[in-house]
Amino acid sequence: xxxxRLSLMLGTCALAxxxxxAEPTDADILTNYANIxxxxxEDSLATARALDAAIEALIATPSDATLTAARDAWRAARPWYxxxxxxxxxxxxxxxxxxxxxxxxxDEGLIDYVDASYGTESDENGLYTANVIANPAITIDGETVxxxxxxxxxxxxxxxxAGGVEANVATxxxxxxxxxxxQDLNGTGAGAGNRPATDYSTEPNAARxxxxxxxASDLLVSDLEEMVANWQDGGAARAALAEQGIAxxxxxxxxxxxxxxxxxxxxxxxxxxxxxxEHDCFSDNTYVSHLHDAIGVRNxxxxxxxxxxxxxxxxxxxxxxxAGKDAALDSELRGLLxxxxxxxxxxxxxxxxxxxxxxxxxxxxxxxNAVVQAAIDGLVAQTRGxxxxxxxxxxxxxxxxxSDSLDNPDVVxx
Amino acid sequence: MHKYFTALLxxxxxxxxxxxxxxxxxxxxxPEDLARVRAITAPTDDFNRPEPFEALPAGASTTKxxxxxxxxxxxxxxxxxxxxxxxxxxxxxxxxxxxxxxxSTLASDGLGPLFNARGCQNCHLKDGRGRPPEGSEExxxxxxxxxxxxxxDAAQQTLLDSRGVLLFPEPSYGEQLQVFAVPGxxxxxxxxxDYTEVPVTLGDGTVVSLRQPAYSIADLAYGPLxxxxxxxxxxxxxxxxxxxxxxxxxxxxxxxxxxxxxxxxGISGKPNFxxxxxxxxxxxxxxxxxxxxxxxxxxxxxAFSGDIGISTPLVNRxxxxxxxxxxxxxxxxxxxxxxxxxxxxxxxVLDLVTFYSQNLGVPRRRDIDDPAVLRGKQQFYAxxxxxxxxxxxxxxxxxxxxxxxxQLIWPYTDLLLHDMGEGLADHRPEGAADGxxxxxxxxxxxxxxxxxxxxxxxxxxxxxxxxxxxILWHGGEAEAAKAxxxxxxxxxxxxxxxFLESL
Numbered sequence: 001x002x003x004x005r006l007s008l009m010l011g012t013c014a015l016a017x018x019x020x021x022a023e024p025t026d027a028d029i030l031t032n033y034a035n036i037x038x039x040x041x042e043d044s045l046a047t048a049r050a051l052d053a054a055i056e057a058l059i060a061t062p063s064d065a066t067l068t069a070a071r072d073a074w075r076a077a078r079p080w081y082x083x084x085x086x087x088x089x090x091x092x093x094x095x096x097x098x099x100x101x102x103x104x105x106x107d108e109g110l111i112d113y114v115d116a117s118y119g120t121e122s123d124e125n126g127l128y129t130a131n132v133i134a135n136p137a138i139t140i141d142g143e144t145v146x147x148x149x150x151x152x153x154x155x156x157x158x159x160x161x162a163g164g165v166e167a168n169v170a171t172x173x174x175x176x177x178x179x180x181x182x183q184d185l186n187g188t189g190a191g192a193g194n195r196p197a198t199d200y201s202t203e204p205n206a207a208r209x210x211x212x213x214x215x216a217s218d219l220l221v222s223d224l225e226e227m228v229a230n231w232q233d234g235g236a237a238r239a240a241l242a243e244q245g246i247a248x249x250x251x252x253x254x255x256x257x258x259x260x261x262x263x264x265x266x267x268x269x270x271x272x273x274x275x276x277x278e279h280d281c282f283s284d285n286t287y288v289s290h291l292h293d294a295i296g297v298r299n300x301x302x303x304x305x306x307x308x309x310x311x312x313x314x315x316x317x318x319x320x321x322x323a324g325k326d327a328a329l330d331s332e333l334r335g336l337l338x339x340x341x342x343x344x345x346x347x348x349x350x351x352x353x354x355x356x357x358x359x360x361x362x363x364x365x366x367x368x369n370a371v372v373q374a375a376i377d378g379l380v381a382q383t384r385g386x387x388x389x390x391x392x393x394x395x396x397x398x399x400x401x402x403s404d405s406l407d408n409p410d411v412v413x414x
Numbered sequence: 415m416h417k418y419f420t421a422l423l424x425x426x427x428x429x430x431x432x433x434x435x436x437x438x439x440x441x442x443x444x445p446e447d448l449a450r451v452r453a454i455t456a457p458t459d460d461f462n463r464p465e466p467f468e469a470l471p472a473g474a475s476t477t478k479x480x481x482x483x484x485x486x487x488x489x490x491x492x493x494x495x496x497x498x499x500x501x502x503x504x505x506x507x508x509x510x511x512x513x514x515x516x517x518s519t520l521a522s523d524g525l526g527p528l529f530n531a532r533g534c535q536n537c538h539l540k541d542g543r544g545r546p547p548e549g550s551e552e553x554x555x556x557x558x559x560x561x562x563x564x565x566x567d568a569a570q571q572t573l574l575d576s577r578g579v580l581l582f583p584e585p586s587y588g589e590q591l592q593v594f595a596v597p598g599x600x601x602x603x604x605x606x607x608d609y610t611e612v613p614v615t616l617g618d619g620t621v622v623s624l625r626q627p628a629y630s631i632a633d634l635a636y637g638p639l640x641x642x643x644x645x646x647x648x649x650x651x652x653x654x655x656x657x658x659x660x661x662x663x664x665x666x667x668x669x670x671x672x673x674x675x676x677x678x679x680g681i682s683g684k685p686n687f688x689x690x691x692x693x694x695x696x697x698x699x700x701x702x703x704x705x706x707x708x709x710x711x712x713x714x715x716x717a718f719s720g721d722i723g724i725s726t727p728l729v730n731r732x733x734x735x736x737x738x739x740x741x742x743x744x745x746x747x748x749x750x751x752x753x754x755x756x757x758x759x760x761x762x763v764l765d766l767v768t769f770y771s772q773n774l775g776v777p778r779r780r781d782i783d784d785p786a787v788l789r790g791k792q793q794f795y796a797x798x799x800x801x802x803x804x805x806x807x808x809x810x811x812x813x814x815x816x817x818x819x820x821q822l823i824w825p826y827t828d829l830l831l832h833d834m835g836e837g838l839a840d841h842r843p844e845g846a847a848d849g850x851x852x853x854x855x856x857x858x859x860x861x862x863x864x865x866x867x868x869x870x871x872x873x874x875x876x877x878x879x880x881x882x883x884x885i886l887w888h889g890g891e892a893e894a895a896k897a898x899x900x901x902x903x904x905x906x907x908x909x910x911x912x913f914l915e916s917l
Contacts, residue, residue, distance in 0.1 A: 096480040119513070141868075142549025161483065163555075164539035164868060166509060254495040263499035268506045274522060277506075383495050 023324035024316030026246050029303065032315030033249055034238045036305040038231035040084040040296075043308040045224040047077035051176070052217045059210040062200035071180050074173070075285055080308060081173065082292035086300045089255035090248030093230050093237040099172075100156065100223050104279060106169030108178045110159070112209065115185055127162055132170075133208045150211045152219040171219050174280070179213045181282035188275045188362030190355065192284035247395040249318055253297050254386040257340075261293050262379035270372055273363035284358065287351035290375070291344040297382070298337040322389055329392060333385035340378035347371050437671075440663040442811040451808040454822060457800055461792035464782040471858045471917070472655055473809075473821030477775035486541040486654050486859060486866050490775040492817045497773070504770025507763055509535040512724055514596035515749040524749020524758025526723035527599050528592035528735055530558045534767065537650040537721065541774055542867035544650030546607060546627075546876040557876065558721070559591040559605050559629060560646040561639075562842060577689050577696050580706050580845040584643050586636050588735035590720050599742060600635035605647075609877075614886055617901035622886060626837070627877050636740050644842035644849075647875035648703055652866075654859050656701070656710050657772030658823050661813035664698050670804065670828045681801045681891050683830035686846045686853070691715075692728060700829050703855070703874045704847035711768045718759055718767075725750065725757040726764040732757070772815065776823075776858050781916045790913030793906055797898040802854040802891070804828045826857035826917065835889020838873065850890060861915035881911050 054073035058066040081102065088094050109118055109129040118129070130138045136148040140162045147154065159170035169175055182195030196203070200210050230237035241248055269277030280286045299305045303317025323330035350371050351357055360368030443451060458465050470476040475490035489501040511533045512525040531537045537544055537556040544556025561584040565571040573579055583589045587602055595601045609625040616622060629645050673684040686699035690708045699705035707713035715728035723734030725748075732750050736743035749758040781787050794800065803826040813819045831851040841849035852874060860881075864870050870880050878884035888896040899907065 092478070092480045096482055099484070141555070142547065161540075164483075164542070166535065166540070167511075255498060258495040259498040259502040264502040264506050267499075268503055272522065387495060 024320050028316035029246055029318055030241055032303045033300060034231060034241055036313050037087045039305055039307055039313050041228045041231055043080040044084055045228055046308055047080050048220050048224050051077050052221050055213055055217045059214055062197050064197050067197040074180055078285060078289055079292040082289045083296035085293050086252050086256055086296040088252055090251035091237055091240050093240050097227060101172040103169040103172055104174050106174055107167040110168050115183055127168055133212055134205050150215050152215045155215055156219055171216055175216050177282045184282055188359050193282040249300055250386055250390050254383050257297055257379045258383040262376045266376050269361045273361055275358035278358045284356040286357035287348045291348045294340050294344045298341055301337060326392055329388055336382040336385045340382050343375040343378045347375050437669045438665050440665040455806045455808060461788050467822055469779050469782050471779055471824040472658055472776035473823055475775055475817050476778050478778050483540055483866050485777045485862050488775045490773045490817050500766060500769050501773050504766035507767050508770050509533055512722055515747040524724050526596040527743045527746040528595050529723045530592050530721045538653055540866050541653040543652045543863055545869050545871040557649040560648055561587050561590055562644050563640050563642040577687055580688060584640055586737055586739040588737045591631060603631045603634045606630045606632045618903060624883055625877055646840040646842040649876045652859055653774045655776040657818050658809055660710055661809035661818040662807045663810045666807055667829050671830055682832060683828055686831055688845050703852060704844040705831060705853040706844045710771050714768050714771055715764055724759045726759045727757050730757050779916055786909045786912040787916045790909035793910045794913055798895045802828050802832055803857055827854045833890035837889045838887055857917050861917045881914050
């Protein structure tokens, strides 16, 4: 897959050297990695079930207290899911599924009422302000669709990405986030979304809003149940991992670090100074989510994961494999991963004490910008280390099917 | 050397000569590599089994994710992590929704004033194929009308002939009909399509109904159209594999050209040489339904300007497609801010969107060893489809991006213009492409159209409702191949469709 051509030769040299220390086998590393994935998705599921219970309480008895409890449950669930994002990008089963639970950004006017400043200028996305909560019938691609019952099946089968527009996100953590917080109308000023609890009692369409929230929450639970099953013995994700080998681990680490997190989720917002370019934009929880992405990357390299219940899963790791071949590189990469987590923690501390993430990326906020930039720099630096590990382990052979490889001229034109 | 060849080719073109006999040979390969490339790109004559590497239509960049509606949205599989980062930033800008000026989000304004879409992705839905409006939809979803007028005097004709311009915009409405405008300004008008069903009887008596569209414009807001106006409907094309098409050596394309049909096979293949707005040089057009754009960068900048009304360093028109005959449009605020660079979409917006557009991966093929697919492949070759839908190339070793270098690719296009007959004609020339000619579109990924885009509407204006109708619309140079298909027994027609569905 995404591998450097030069690495083939470098890695071949490295492999020719005898191993100096006892190294774990690839199979042991993959088993431990899959066990961490299973535990991570189980913890995500457990916290999603707690969220679901809090949402049921909110729907049953709407009040400031039950709304606050539901928001707290959402915030408590996020770190556990974010730590599983390191399992994306290398595994086709995870990649196929991910958009259902964590798609972002979303055009919230599809789901519910929005402020006038959101605009009504709609061109091709006719669903930009469809407001399905207020409308029991909506038009998708020129056809009237019955939305009288907002069920999990309706959300996942009809509304998600309706019209082929990716911003039509109807399901997952961020749809639920919007229904708990509402729009953050403070721009790069202080404050998150401020949806009143009366949206679920006395305000117009309260019953349909509750129906939507309940359905989205049920769907999140069932989607996570599906992914937990995929990582159990005999599950599809575990089987795909066995086929693809340890390159999967490095692909996930590098793709999440660089393109996804440093690039799309962080650098772009900093470039545009746009508060809409914030991952958890309704709740102002972004710095927490980013921190746990970075922790997730470190987890899979170290082969170590601290669970929701405080227990620790630890076993054969990529770190041990690298250390056996090049102790200095292992030490360097561990240092880089720690450094990034440290910078993310500094960003999170600033988020708790000084200003939220959308303020940090505001235009002219040099100090806030610098804190975000430091975390981005850490992610970029650790990706360089990951690339050196790819080279050390000569993973070209593992990830590109040898018999079909077109970039190896000896194979192509035999 | 390369420049010399280009200049020579242009001189030859202007002198009215063809290229079939003495075209230059690509210079990026050693003689040994060239021999191997020629051997592997020769059309197969063995249809009992798939060819080596056929499963990977984009070589090492082929994507291998599970098939779903994201199948056209993945980055090439052989990018570095850093390139994947640029791809993701480009993707974010591709889906970015631009807003009208003035706005509090300074970096996002500059929309319009006239526009067809507020963001790239609003037309390029799921990076897939656009379509005409359906049912009660009032506005086109991912399709618009291009406008122009013929040259009005000898000087304009000379300018056109020298490739100085591709066409002359309609004097009041510009180069395309924008069906949206920012608040306070009327949209230009509304595209109207009237379909007439035309029955076609196949050799075995099967009747297929084709829908013949007629285009007009309603609710004209800026006065009458020129009496000479020419309309050309265009759907958004699939975005996959474009960087690889850019990396096909020009010599390999021109080797197929035969504009005067000297070999008498009824197939021409005409290059559309155009002036590159980036450097003023005359180059081979490769992109767009009539091959009017020489590069993805130019195509992207043109779309930013014409479709969204966002200026870039390459097409720095903050008023997009507003004409002098639309003073209200020119009086609107624009989004240019000197502190961000001189255009509404400052660097590196165009660079990142270009990189994104060059690196959308082509999915792995399915079912290549299915007997029906192999039989259909044989029909595809036997009917002569490959005369224009060229199966294979090996990309240049001198491609700009490493991921595009020396890949065996299977796009099924010659990237040349062909007369497709009266049925498909738009009667609107674009550069060297006359009103009957269209560039052969690539076929890779065509079998995933339903999966990705939720429809099976094909051709430049989505008139064909399935692959069979699309084939039956072929005329002109493709008349014989089309007739051959129409006269096949049903099972053989189904085999050919099965082959296309596997692409």
